[in-house]
Each structure stands twice: as C-alpha cells, then as structure tokens.
Amino acid sequence: MKVAFYPGCVSRGGCPELYPATIKVCQKLGIELDELTGAACTGAGVLQEKDRKLGDTLNARTFAMAEKKGLPIMTICSTCQGVMSQAYKRLMDDAKYREEVNALLKEEGLEFKGTVVIKHLLWIMVEDIGVDRVKALLTRQLPDLRIAPFYGCYIVRPSWALGFAEHPDRQHSLEDLIEAVGATVVDYDGKTKCCGLPILLINEKNSVDMVAKHTSTAQHLGANAMVTPCPLCHLNLDGYQPKAAKQSGIGIHMPILHLPQLIGLAMGFSPKEMGMERHIVSTREVEEAIAGRSAVGAGRR
Amino acid sequence: MRVTLDIGRFNPDAPNAKPYRQEFILEVEEYYTVLDSLIYVREYEDPTLAVRCSCRASICGSCAMRVNGHASLGCKTKLISVMDKDGRVRVDPVGNMPRVKDLVWDMKPFWDKIRAVDPFLQPEGPEPEEEYIASPESMLHLVGVMGCIMCGACVSDCTVLEVDENFLGPAALAKAYRFTGDPRDGKTKERLKELNEYSGIWDCTRCMECVQACPKGVAPMERIMALRDKTIAAGIRNTNGARHAEAVSDFVKKSGKLDELRLVPRTYGMFNPMSLNSLFAAIPVGLRALRRGKLPPIIPHKVEGKENLQAVRRIFDKVEGKK
Numbered sequence: 329m330k331v332a333f334y335p336g337c338v339s340r341g342g343c344p345e346l347y348p349a350t351i352k353v354c355q356k357l358g359i360e361l362d363e364l365t366g367a368a369c370t371g372a373g374v375l376q377e378k379d380r381k382l383g384d385t386l387n388a389r390t391f392a393m394a395e396k397k398g399l400p401i402m403t404i405c406s407t408c409q410g411v412m413s414q415a416y417k418r419l420m421d422d423a424k425y426r427e428e429v430n431a432l433l434k435e436e437g438l439e440f441k442g443t444v445v446i447k448h449l450l451w452i453m454v455e456d457i458g459v460d461r462v463k464a465l466l467t468r469q470l471p472d473l474r475i476a477p478f479y480g481c482y483i484v485r486p487s488w489a490l491g492f493a494e495h496p497d498r499q500h501s502l503e504d505l506i507e508a509v510g511a512t513v514v515d516y517d518g519k520t521k522c523c524g525l526p527i528l529l530i531n532e533k534n535s536v537d538m539v540a541k542h543t544s545t546a547q548h549l550g551a552n553a554m555v556t557p558c559p560l561c562h563l564n565l566d567g568y569q570p571k572a573a574k575q576s577g578i579g580i581h582m583p584i585l586h587l588p589q590l591i592g593l594a595m596g597f598s599p600k601e602m603g604m605e606r607h608i609v610s611t612r613e614v615e616e617a618i619a620g621r622s623a624v625g626a627g628r629r
Numbered sequence: 630m631r632v633t634l635d636i637g638r639f640n641p642d643a644p645n646a647k648p649y650r651q652e653f654i655l656e657v658e659e660y661y662t663v664l665d666s667l668i669y670v671r672e673y674e675d676p677t678l679a680v681r682c683s684c685r686a687s688i689c690g691s692c693a694m695r696v697n698g699h700a701s702l703g704c705k706t707k708l709i710s711v712m713d714k715d716g717r718v719r720v721d722p723v724g725n726m727p728r729v730k731d732l733v734w735d736m737k738p739f740w741d742k743i744r745a746v747d748p749f750l751q752p753e754g755p756e757p758e759e760e761y762i763a764s765p766e767s768m769l770h771l772v773g774v775m776g777c778i779m780c781g782a783c784v785s786d787c788t789v790l791e792v793d794e795n796f797l798g799p800a801a802l803a804k805a806y807r808f809t810g811d812p813r814d815g816k817t818k819e820r821l822k823e824l825n826e827y828s829g830i831w832d833c834t835r836c837m838e839c840v841q842a843c844p845k846g847v848a849p850m851e852r853i854m855a856l857r858d859k860t861i862a863a864g865i866r867n868t869n870g871a872r873h874a875e876a877v878s879d880f881v882k883k884s885g886k887l888d889e890l891r892l893v894p895r896t897y898g899m900f901n902p903m904s905l906n907s908l909f910a911a912i913p914v915g916l917r918a919l920r921r922g923k924l925p926p927i928i929p930h931k932v933e934g935k936e937n938l939q940a941v942r943r944i945f946d947k948v949e950g951k952k
C-alpha cells in the first residue's frame with residue numbers, strides 16, 4: 329500500500345532513531361512512503377491551548393495535501409495521531425467551522441473535503457496488513473522477552489475521536505503485535521496512562537514521578553522492556569528514567585523500545601540498524617536476549 | 630445472561646482489615662446496568678456489600694466507580710457493554726480518594742477542592758435594581774460545564790492526582806471555568822491569577838482521562854485549556870506553562886515544526902534567575918543525551934519549500950490577526 333507519510337517533528341528531533349527505523353520496517357512491510365514534506369507540526373495539543381482554530385487549520389491543511397495525493401495519512405506518533413483525529417472530528421462535526429477553516433486554505437489552492445483517512449502505523453499493521461501477514465514477514469520470534477505496552481494518551485482517548493467503535497481491535501493493537509513477535513505481554517493499568525511529558529518543563533517533579541510509576545510497575549511485574557508507538561512517551565520514559573530512579577529511590581532499569589524497533593528486530597534488523605544505541609537507557613539485555621535465541625536457532629539449523 | 634462480577638472489597642471494621650476481591654456469578658437480564666447487578670448482589674447474595682446510589686438515572690452523581698479500571702457511573706454503564714468474552718466485569722471504588730467501605734469512598738477531598746475555587750458568583754459594582762441580566766448567547770458556552778453532577782469520576786482517573794494530591798483537579802478547575810466565564814462575575818482576573826499558581830491550570834498533563842471519564846460531557850480538560858488561553862490573553866504570562874505555549878506557537882510559525890532544544894530555555898524563561906535552578910536540573914539529561922547522539926538537531930528542521938513556510942505563516946497571521 330502507498331501512504332502519505334507524516335513523520336512528525338520528534339522522529340527527526342528528540343528521537344532521531346525513529347525515522348530511519350520506520351523507513352526500514354515499512355520497506356519490509358511493503359508500505360510505500362510518500363512523505364508530506366511541506367506539512368506543518370500538528371501543534372501537539374500545545375498550540376491548541378493558545379488557539380484551537382489555528383491548530384485545526386494547520387491540520388486541515390495537512391489533510392487537504394493528502395487528499396490531493398489521494399492517499400491515507402500514516403502517522404508514527406500517538407500524539408500526532410490523536411491531535412489529527414480530534415481536529416478531523418471537529419471539522420467533520422461542524423460544517424460551518426469547516427467552511428471557515430477552508431476559507432483560510434483557499435489562497436493556497438487547498439480544500440479539506442473530509443475524505444482523508446488518518447492512521448498510525450500501529451493500526452495499519454493490525455488492520456490493513458494484518459497481524460498474520462506481519463508475522464509472516466518476521467525472521468525470528470522473541471520468546472525470551474516480556475514486554476509491557478505503553479500506548480500514549482492520545483491514541484486511546486477520547487475514544488470517540490479514534491474510531492474505536494468501528495475498529496474495536498485498536499484497543500488491543502499493541503498487545504497483538506507484542507504477541508506477533510512471540511514475546512509475552514505484561515499487562516498493567518499504566519499502559520494507557522500518561523507518561524508525563526506535557527508537564528515536564530512545567531512541573532518536573534510530577535512528570536518524573538509518572539515515569540517512575542509506570543517503569544517501576546512494569547519492572548515489578550517482570551517486564552524486560554516496554555514498547556510504545558509514541559516518540560513523546562519515549563522521550564520521557566527513556567530520557568528521564570535515570571532521574572525517575574533517583575527521585576523515587578527505586579533501582580529502575582526499563583529499556584523503552586519504539587514500536588518499529590521491536591518489529592524491526594524481529595524482522596532481523598540489527599540493533600544498530602534500529603538505532604538502539606541512541607537510547608538513554610541501555611537496551612543491551614534486550615539485544616542479548618534476542619541474540620542468544622537466534623544463536624541457538626542458528627546452531628540447530 | 631450470565632455475568633461474573635469481580636468486586637474490589639474492603640471492610641474497615643474487620644479484624645486486620647485489608648482490601649480483598651470477591652466474585653459473584655449472577656444470572657441477570659440483558660438490560661441490567663453495573664449498578665443494577667450490584668444492587669442484586671446486595672439484595673440476594675451478600676447484604677454487607679456497600680455501594681452508594683440514589684437516582685439510578687445519571688442525575689445525582691452518587692454512584693461513580695471504576696469499571697474494568699476506568700471510572701464511570703454504575704447506573705449509566707450497561708453490563709453488556711463492559712463484559713469481556715468470558716462474561717467478566719471488574720468493579721472497584723474510584724481512585725484518588727479515600728475509601729470508606731467496599732465501593733463507598735469519602736468525598737471530602739473532592740468538595741474541599743471545589744470550595745477552593747470560590748464556586749459562587751462575585752459580581753462587582755452596585756447591585757442592579759432588578760435581577761442580573763445575562764444574554765443567552767453569553768451563557769451558551771457554559772451549558773456543557775454546568776451539566777456537572779459532581780460525581781468525581783474525572784477526579785478518580787486524573788493522572789496528575791495520582792502523583793500529586795495537591796493538584797486542584799479536573800472537577801474544581803471546570804467549576805472555576807464556569808465562573809470566570811460568567812458575564813455577571815466581576816472577579817475574573819483575580820480568579821485567573823489564583824488558578825495560575827502552583828497546583829492550578831498549568832499542572833494538568835492533558836491526558837484526557839477526565840474527558841473520557843465524565844458521564845456528562847463536561848470535558849474538564851477542554852475547560853482547563855480554555856482557562857490557559859484566557860490567562861495568556863489576560864496578560865498573565867509569567868509561568869513556565871504560558872511561556873511553553875507561546876514558544877511552541879512561535880516555533881511552528883517560524884519553521885512549521887517544533888524545536889525541542891530551544892523549548893527548554895524558552896519555557897524556563899531565558900533571563901529569569903529564579904528558574905536557573907530548574908534549567909541546570911535539565912542539563913544532565915541534555916549531556917547524557919548528547920553523548921548518545923539523542924539530542925535534537927542544533928539547526929532545527931523546517932517544513933520543506935518556501936511556499937509551504939509562507940503558507941503556514943499566512944495561516945498564523947490570518948487566524949491570530951482576527952483575535
């Protein structure tokens with residue numbers, strides 16, 4: 329399938345490992361990427377604090393660009409996905425508002441018609457490609473890994489903007505993919521909670537407490553890694569984990585993987601190709617668990 | 630219809646009282662709500678089960694509880710919509726508030742925070758001869774927020790309250806919005822100044838839990854965002870939160886993209902000695918990130934193509950100019 333690829337700012341900013349990992353994995357998945365290089369930031373919900381219409385207009389512009397190409401938008405960030413889904417819903421629910429916004433796009437020759445489909449890579453894998461086909465593209469299973477899912481707020485709430493009624497599988501999509509790579513799912517309430525990043529620069533203590541809470545719970549339940557479809561969650565859960573350990577006084581060590589990294593590793597890409605060395609929290613144990621297994625597998629063959 | 634209720638229980642009067650779980654397998658009608666099934670348990674299975682309710686019609690706000698880990702009204706939630714494939718439903722008391730017994734919890738912290746925002750009109754100037762007049766249009770935006778039934782579902786699931794009990798929380802902040810937004814109130818600026826303090830509007834992490842949980846469509850987080858907007862518009866800008874929102878807006882206008890690196894000094898306030906401490910506190914992460922090649926690019930990304938940049942700026946000018 330071909331998609332209008334919306335990488336978002338963070339996959340090339342704070343989490344530069346995500347962009348190349350996504351490109352490699354999409355190639356194997358057979359997703360052809362036509363990148364929306366002229367699209368602006370979604371506003372990440374922050375711009376919307378100041379001016380919702382401004383944010384919605386920038387997103388309507390992106391939608392119109394994809395509509396012009398006749399392609400669905402693919403996101404790789406829970407926040408991008410959620411902010412776009414919410415903007416889409418507001419624009420579709422209110423014809424007058426849609427007209428006002430379209431008037432602002434007119435000068436550029438763009439019009440948002442409402443035909444666009446906006447999907448996170450996570451959903452594309454589960455809905456369009458299918459878990460079984462993804463599984464068929466893997467070169468190894470990772471049965472030694474116990475993985476805790478971490479969705480990111482905007483890809484689970486509010487449920488009415490995210491098409492959960494029509495696509496109930498979205499609510500366990502991450503678990504489905506963890507099982508597809510042969511790992512064990514570690515379930516806990518924190519999986520749909522907030523990573524704390526939005527208030528990192530505003531109330532660092534609370535933000536870091538959230539990191540400590542989720543990573544230590546996952547660790548306590550025996551997880552040896554966490555996987556997230558949101559680079560913003562990754563920024564906080566990975567980047568601020570050392571601080572979280574210090575602040576909470578708990579010895580936390582929880583490698584955080586981007587979703588494409590997990591799939592990529594199971595596709596046979598090396599940790600280096602997946603940019604794992606760029607993480608703050610070392611992913612060595614995860615890599616060893618995978619390598620140990622494939623060495624055994626190779627020996628048998 | 631067969632359902633297995635897995636209820637989180639607690640009896641403070643039991644010797645060495647501890648929370649425990651108890652299952653009840655019931656044969657009930659398909660139209661049963663979660664609350665109906667709990668009342669059924671109390672009537673026919675175990676009369677000691679404590680559960681609070683009154684109207685049974687989503688009006689009184691007494692029956693907030695967690696169903697499968699998320700807060701909602703027991704009387705508004707159909708069993709059939711929350712049963713898993715084995716017919717199981719998990720019921721627990723709300724979170725973030727002290728438990729009294731079984732599914733009953735103490736509302737004191739909830740009301741304390743509502744009281745803290747002065748939830749009453751404070752008109753200014755001489756009293757009018759007759760009643761205070763407010764046009765219907767000026768009150769329309771308050772209809773949603775006035776629908777609050779004080780059930781506490783939003784407070785139960787608030788992620789900030791889980792780590793910081795001082796946070797005013799979604800219900801109280803939504804209530805505060807209701808009064809700052811009332812054309813008859815004369816204390817708007819004072820109210821905004823107070824809400825701008827610690828534990829107020831900027832401490833919300835925008836997680837949407839309250840929007841999802843609220844059974845009445847109050848959407849507390851949206852009200853908090855509106856309060857942030859109002860605070861900035863009222864010229865109260867000396868907070869990390871306000872600077873953060875302005876910085877993001879400036880970056881997107883300039884380049885079409887976020888600039889995470891410059892977001893740090895812009896948010897803490899570049900020339901603010903009071904926030905130097907927090908700036909230094911952010912640095913170890915920066916250095917560690919630098920070693921690993923994880924720091925955002927020094928030269929920030931831009932959207933490609935001059936015409937695209939111009940289009941983004943034009944949208945900013947048009948929308949912001951109209952305000």
Ligand code: SF4
Nearest residue numbers: 787833834836837839
């Ligand atoms: S959006 Fe804000 S107020 Fe609402 S639950 Fe999350 S942190 Fe609490």
Ligand code: SF4
Nearest residue numbers: 777778780781783843
């Ligand atoms: S805002 Fe909604 S969830 Fe919160 S107390 Fe009011 S009605 Fe209940």
Ligand code: FES
Nearest residue numbers: 685689690692704
């Ligand atoms: S019993 Fe009144 S709201 Fe549920």
